[in-house]
Amino acid sequence: DTGVSQDPRHKITKRGQNVTFRCDPISEHNRLYWYRQTLGQGPEFLTYFQNEAQLEKSRLLSDRFSAERPKGSFSTLEIQRTEQGDSAMYLCASSLGSVGLLHFGNGTRLTVT
Amino acid sequence: GESVGLHLPTLSVQEGDNSIINCAYSNSASDYFIWYKQESGKGPQFIIDIRSNMDKRQGQRVTVLLNKTVKHLSLQIAATQPGDSAVYFCAENLGPRGAGGTSYGKLTFGQGTILTVHP
Numbered sequence: 001d002t003g004v005s006q007d008p009r010h011k012i013t014k015r016g017q018n019v020t021f022r023c024d025p026i027s028e029h030n031r032l033y034w035y036r037q038t039l040g041q042g043p044e045f046l047t048y049f050q051n052e053a054q055l056e057k058s059r060l061l062s063d064r065f066s067a068e069r070p071k072g073s074f075s076t077l078e079i080q081r082t083e084q085g086d087s088a089m090y091l092c093a094s095s096l097g098s099v100g101l102l103h104f105g106n107g108t109r110l111t112v113t
Numbered sequence: 114g115e116s117v118g119l120h121l122p123t124l125s126v127q128e129g130d131n132s133i134i135n136c137a138y139s140n141s142a143s144d145y146f147i148w149y150k151q152e153s154g155k156g157p158q159f160i161i162d163i164r165s166n167m168d169k170r171q172g173q174r175v176t177v178l179l180n181k182t183v184k185h186l187s188l189q190i191a192a193t194q195p196g197d198s199a200v201y202f203c204a205e206n207l208g209p210r211g212a213g214g215t216s217y218g219k220l221t222f223g224q225g226t227i228l229t230v231h232p
Contacts, residue, residue: 004156033219042202042222043157056219091156101147102220104156 002026004105006092012111013082020078021108025094032075033102034067035091036060043091043104049075082112125229132193134226136186136203145206147220148177148188150199157202160188193230200225 005024013019025032030051035043046065048056051072061067064082069075079086089109093102126132138146144165149157163170163177163186170177176189186203204220 040224042204042225043220045219045221048219093156101159101162103159104149106154106156 004092004094004103006090006105006108008108009106010109010111012113015084015112016081018078018080019082019110020076021090021092021110023075023077023092023105025074025092026096026103027073029094029096029103030072031095032069033093033095034075034077035093035104037089037091037107038087046077079110082110084112086110087112122224123227123229125231126193128193128195128230128232130193132188132190132197132228132230134188134190134201134203134228136188136223138184138186138203138205138223140205141181141184143205146177146179146186147204147206148175148186149202149204149222150197151202151225152199160201190228193228195230195232198228198230200227202226 004026007022011019032049034046036046037043044060046058046061047054047067049069052069064080067075067077077090087110089107091104091107093104095102124132124134147162148160150160151157161170161172161175161177163179165181168179174191178187188201190197202222202225204222206220
């Protein structure tokens with residue numbers, strides 16, 4: 001499968017713990033996006049990378065959230081001191097060029113207890 | 114404000130019927146729209162897209178119509194099948210523009226419509 005890959009698929013953590021998610025985009029795609037989706041809602045934009053540069057961050061991305069794409073390939077999203085409100089599906093997407101068509105992975109579902 | 118929304122949160126149809134899912138958008142500057150299908154436990158899957166210089170685009174069993182006058186987007190699915198049951202989202206490109214007008218591809222999604230197809 002050469003689509004967008006996310007790991008882990010599910011993560012259950014206790015409030016206050018740190019979690020890190022990984023995204024491997026489609027190999028030739030230079031753009032990578034993180035979205036968050038809560039039940040019954042559409043995905044909400046969190047942040048965007050072009051190659052290794054993080055070019056935009058949403059106001060939804062509090063100081064507890066950090067994303068990296070060190071070599072312009074895979075990306076990680078870390079949430080520090082998790083809160084119950086962080087429980088959601090975290091989706092990664094990638095794209096190539098200026099078309100704007102995003103290819104999504106199957107997400108990491110985070111549950112904070 | 115700037116938003117993408119759906120008129121109907123749920124739609125139930127019989128297998129073989131045609132389905133129409135509607136979407137309203139408020140940003141007249143949006144120039145690219147996508148319909149995604151999302152099955153339970155999976156990420157959104159691309160169905161069809163359309164640029165604002167077009168009114169209609171057809172794919173396999175799907176058609177997207179864009180009415181810029183009333184800022185309305187619709188997805189038509191012909192001969193709906195049980196496998197079409199999913200949540201459908203419309204999304205618009207509200208991303209900033211780079212040099213040469215390149216879009217960064219940041220999409221804003223609507224709430225979604227649940228399509229249920231009965232055998």
